[in-house]
Amino acid sequence: MNLKVIAELMNEEASEQLKAALSHIKGISLTVRLPRIEADLTRIGKAEMPDVLIIEITDNSPEDIDNIVKVVTSNQDHMVVYVIYRDCSSETMRRLVKAGVKEFMPLPLQAQELALSLLENISDKRVRVQAHKESGGVTAFINAKGGGGSTLLATNVAHMLASEYKVSTALIDFDIQFGTAAIYLDLNPRSNIMDALVDVDRIDPVFVQALMTKHKSGLDVLASPSDIEPINGIITIEGVTRLLDVVTELYDFVILDIPRLFTPWTIEALKHANPIMLVTHHDLTTIRDARLILDALPKMDISTSRVEIINNRAMTKVEETSIDSLKDTLHKAQIHRVRNDYKTAIHAEENGVALSEISSRSDLTKDVKALAHYLVENHLGKQEKEKGFLGSLFGKK
Secondary structure (H helix, E strand, O other), rough: OOOEEEEHHHHHHHHHHHHHHOOOOEEEEEEEEOOOOOOOOHHOOOOOOOOOOOOOOEOOOHHHHHHHHHHHHHHOOEEEEEEEEEEOOOHHHHHHHHOOOOEEEEOOOHHHHHHHHHHHHHHHHHHHHHHHHHHHHHHEEOOOOOOOOOOHHHHHHHHHHHOOOOOOOOEOOOOOOOOOHHHOOOOOOOOOOOHOOOHHHHHHHHHHHHHOEEEOOOOOOOOOOOOOOHHHHOOOOHHHHHHHHHHHOOEEEEEEOOOOOOOOOHHHHHHHHOOOOEEEEOOOHHHHHHHHHHHHHHHHOOHHHEEEEEEEEOOOOOOOOOOOHHHHHHOOEHHHHHHHHHHHHHHHHHHHOOHHHHOOOHHHHHHHHHHHHHHHHHHHHHHHOOOOHHHHHHOOO
């Protein structure tokens, strides 16, 4: 997990001191802007989303100080601001402290002091990202048995989050060889998830956003390849971890469509998710496979407490077991019900549109909306919704 640091500096000397101070610290991605143009901090791109902004200041330009105060005040909830200086009046320092500047460091820089402070920020970010993952920010959908409908549910829940709840949402199709999430939304991606996973060193917010295919609903989709790609030895745990760390920082919600395949990298993706939505049916063979998966997950260091059951295509004319029997067999007190509506589902799939566009009154659509609402309540209901950095950097709306 990298701490994104952007430094807006005025001279080469400060740049060299900063690079020397941070050269031995792992986990820091440093971008230096040189020379900084006074009163023009807007060169920092929104998509770069720095965790830490380091600004070199001078007392010679009141307009520059005014602009810095505005930047810090507008974004103190999203990034930590450091001010480095050679000369700084007590009046200027008081203004910046009141605005929210956390650290002041005189030139020449003290390498150890700066390093310790940034290491603390790395630790804080790790805690923040983990808390985000553990409260519903990342949700995985996986079938208990092939053809169980997890992709339909993942795609439509993601669409519902973006279109109905207006929260920033990414859908990632990890079914590398046979993924259909893009087809369900009638998208023609120019890039796909393998572009990231085979070039791990390039994974950062700018690169990941460039790979996303945007849907009209506002949903961002990282699709699977359109052709069958070899995956043995190519996809790594490191690549999956870096990708999910980045998207977790970028979006309020991340929906993962996971194939029914247990490899080191799919297991790693599941470890990032809470909840894991295991999609079952009411037939005995599917329930048996669901039980096998639940028994196997602890051996993969994944707690079954993260797993929630979706009884898909419920209330069909033929149900081989009761809901109480399903709860007993899977040792789950609560089961999400998604009612069967084959006509609406197939019509949506064939036309590449969301269920809600076919029939908002369908029981299937209503149950998908209930799942989306559950995730919103589970995630945002436990914490105050953070203002997205993308919409608020430098006070822009």
